[in-house]
Amino acid sequence: MLLTESDLQAIWLTLRLATVVTAILLVVGTPVAWWLARSRSWFKGPIGAVVALPLVLPPSVLGFYLLLAMGPNGPVGWLTQTLEVGNLPFTFWGLVLASVFYSFPFMVQPLQSAFETVGDRPLEAAATLGASRLDTFFSVVVPLSLRGFMTASILTFAHTVGEFGVVLMIGGNIPGATRVASVQIYDHVEALEYASAHRMAAIMLIFSFLVLLALYAWRSEEGKKY
Amino acid sequence: MKRVLLLLLFLMVPVCPALAADLHLAVAANFTGPMEQLKPVFEKATGHKLIIAYGTVGKFYAQIKNGAPFELLISSDEATPKKLENDGLAVAESRFTYAIGKLMLWSTKPGLVDGKGEVLKRGEFKYLAIANPKLAVYGAAAVDVMKKLGVYEQLQAKLVFGENITQTYQFTATGNAELGFVALSQIYKNGVYADGSYWQVPFNLYPRIKQDVVLLTRGRDNPAGKALLTFLQSPGTKQIIRSYGYDI
Structure with missing residues (x-):
């Protein structure tokens, strides 16, 4: 066997994390991106800037502040304690929350530009045909923005898989709960177990390459329809 | 203070005739505090200049193996300097324990x-x-x-x-x-x-946490490297290291 059990466990956890984060961000990021694309409010500039902020801080520093915020003395920690879900650091859901925050721009920005390219005309046409706004969104905007949704999801998923500094800080490297593949590879490297590191990195790269290749192929097929 | 002055005098004598040199060193992140305090003392005493990178030792090992321009490693363990010695990347016999962690x-x-x-x-x-x-x-x-x-x-x-x-x-x-x-x-x-x-934690419950320093092959002929090794063993330096909660 090329990979040890703990390697496989880390890869499985990573896939689960990236899937959950992508799903959540599709739900949370879409309205935000839509609002950013359509709004003329003066508020749009500041919000757009805030969305991009996770890109600016070094991940481990961002992770440190998330650790403070989610900790027993932080505002998020206060909230989760009040809701009686306990503290989030060192748990899978803590990782999910941190990753949602960290990957937010990767979902919102491609969606925003996809929505912007849709333009006013299809929306006006739908309105004259009496479609509700929600109906318009799902029947007109979503099909027209399908490539944007693909790009945003791919970027979010890949970014979460490759995430390192944040998860290391929030996760505490617990096998099965927070030890994701990137951390596992890093552990191999730091422990000078280069052969294990190479194997795992190679398998991750090949796997990701194949998945991305398939998605991009599908995306360009899909793009030809419109 | 007196000790420090004596140390300065002691260091001035052998080093002054040599040219002042730059020394590139890699220092374990957990030694940042004492190192920042020791740096100006050393530079003032010897005229050499220290160019320090802080980080984890596992990373330093990978970097040194792949040609990083470090001339001396102040490690947080004894295994990595030993390993570098075995790899022929460190000067044999230059390694010693400069601090013991508690x-x-x-x-x-x-x-x-x-x-x-x-x-x-x-x-x-x-x-x-x-x-x-x-x-x-x-x-x-x-x-x-x-x-x-x-x-x-x-x-x-x-x-x-x-x-x-x-x-x-x-x-x-x-x-x-x-x-x-x-x-x-x-x-x-x-x-x-x-x-x-x-x-x-009592010392009998865990093996001694020795932190070693080693001169790397690249720094073999740098006078600042030898000067720093001498400096790390001086009583004044040891006192500063102890004030940060290390044994030595």
Whole structure:
């Protein structure tokens, strides 16, 4: 066997994390991106800037502040304690929350530009045909923005898989709960177990390459329809 | 102070005739505090200049193996300098222990950690932070302590792992882990301990945490390298290192 059990466990956890984060961000990021694309409010500039902020801080520093915020003395920690879900650091859901925050721009920005390219005309046409706004969104905007949704999801998923500094800080490297593949590879490297590191990195790269290749192929097929 | 002055005099004599040189060195991140204090003292005394990179030793090892321009390594363990020596990347016989780390069980909560470490047996906490035992000597030492106390099995589900001793400290200092095995140097400065409660783990419960320094092959002919090795062994330097909670 090329990979040890703990390697496989880390890869499985990573896939689960990236899937959950992508799903959540599709739900949370879409309205935000839509609002950013359509709004003329003066508020749009500041919000757009805030969305991009996770890109600016070094991940481990961002992770440190998330650790403070989610900790027993932080505002998020206060909230989760009040809701009686306990503290989030060192748990899978803590990782999910941190990753949602960290990957937010990767979902919102491609969606925003996809929505912007849709333009006013299809929306006006739908309105004259009496479609509700929600109906318009799902029947007109979503099909027209399908490539944007693909790009945003791919970027979010890949970014979460490759995430390192944040998860290391929030996760505490617990096998099965927070030890994701990137951390596992890093552990191999730091422990000078280069052969294990190479194997795992190679398998991750090949796997990701194949998945991305398939998605991009599908995306360009899909793009030809419109 | 007198000692420092004597040391300065002592260092001036052999070094002054040589040209002042730049020395590129890699320093384990957990030694940042004392190193920043020692740097100006050394530079003033010798006229040499230190160009320091701080980081984890595993990274330094990979970098040095791949041609990083470091001339001296101040490590947080003894294994890595030994390994570099075996690889022919360090000058044989130049290695020595410049500091010995002390392991502490610490909590920001007053009264949680008792003076005997009984808190580990009671296990009334959710998370115990330790440094990754695979990567950091402090982590390996913490595991030894728990095994010797016979609590390792029962505590395993409560362990969270810092990438290094710094992150372990952060987990504990932010209260996310109620207690953690940290280095004395992180919670002690000039005789004053950080807030909270702590237990200084007795030396018979874990192997000595030796931190070694080694001259790298690239620095073989740099006069500043030899001067720094001498400087690290001087009484004044040792006193500063001790004031940060290390033994030597």
